[in-house]
Amino acid sequence: MEPALQLRELASSIRRGDRVALAKGITLVENDSASAPKLLEQMGTPGRAFVVGITGPPGTGKSSLVDRLIEAYRKKGLRVGVIAVDPSSPLTGGALLGDRIRMAGHAGDKGVFIRSMASRGWSGGLSRATSQAIRLMDAAGFDLILLETVGIGQSDIEVVGVSHAVLVVLMPGLGDDIQVSKAGLMEVGDVYVVNKADIEGADLMVVNLLSLFRGTPRSPPVLKASALSGEGIDKLQDAVERIRSPFLAGSPELRLKSIRGMIIETARGAAMKKLAVVSESRAEKLANQVMGGKTTIERAAARLKV
Ligand SMILES: Nc1nc2c(ncn2[C@@H]2O[C@H](COP(=O)(O)OP(=O)(O)O)[C@@H](O)[C@H]2O)c(=O)[nH]1
Ligand SMILES: [Mg+2]
Known part of the structure; x- marks a missing residue:
C-alpha cells in the first residue's frame, strides 16, 4: 500500500502526463492493489479521450x-495510448511479446504510450483492470486510446462496453459468416473491417458480412483494408472520425455509455473478488452439506452470496 502523500504525488504526476507515473499506476490497477481505488478517485471525470475497441479473432x-x-492519428497530431490485451499462456503466465514488437516502431515517440496487459483467464479482473487503465490514460491527457482485445470469449465482449467505438477485424477465409455470428461479434461492432485485402477472398467476405446484416436493424459500415499495404486505412480512419465527431462536439451519449461500462466493470471486478474470498472460506462446508444430501447446490450457492 502506498502512503497517502505518495499516492497524491503519483496521481498528480499521472495527470501531468508523466509516463513513468502512468506505467506505475497501471501496474497498481492491474495487480488490484489496495491503493488503486484511491488513485482512481483522484483521476477526475473520464471522457476526454476517445476510446476505440479493436476486436476480432486472433x-x-x-x-x-x-x-x-x-501512424495515421500521429499525423493528425493526436496523442495515442494503446492497451493490448494478450492471451496469457497457462505455461508462461505472461503476455505474448508479439504486439509490443509489432508496434515497436513508435517506441521513441513521446506522443504514443503502449501497454500490454495479460488476460489471466479471470474475466471480471481483466475487464476491471482494462477499464481502469483507460481511466488513467484518459487522465494522462491522451486524445485517443486504442484497446486491442483477444477477440474470443466473454471478457472480450465486456471490454468493449467501455469503448466509444468498436472495430471488428476479420479477414478472408475465416469460415465465412459462421465464426462471426457465433462469437457474438455481429452485435458489438460499429465498423467492420475485412483486413488482408491483399489476399484472395476479401470481396467475398465483405459480401457475406453485408448479407449477414441484411434483415437485421443494423447496417454498420463494412470496409476492406490491408495493414500490410496500407490500402483502406484512410477510409477506416474516416469511419472512426464519423463516430468521433459528435463526441468532440460534446455529445454526451457515448461518454455516458462508456462511463456506464466503467461502473459495471468496477462493480463486477469487486463482486468477483469478494466472491472468491467468500467461497474459499465457506464452500467446503457447504460442499459437505450438499454431499450429505442436506441441501442442494442452488441453495448452497445462494448462501455463498457476497
Ligand atoms: N497479407 C497480410 N497479412 C497481414 C495483414 N495484416 C496483418 N497481417 C499478418 O497477419 C499476422 C497476424 O497479425 P496480427 O496483427 O498479429 O493479428 P492479431 O492477432 O489480430 O493482432 C501477422 O503475421 C501479420 O504480419 C494484411 O493486411 N495482409
Ligand atoms: Mg494482436
Missing part, C-alpha cells in the same frame, strides 16, 4: 491495424 491483423492507426 491473427486477423488487429495489432497491425493498430500500428497503422497510431
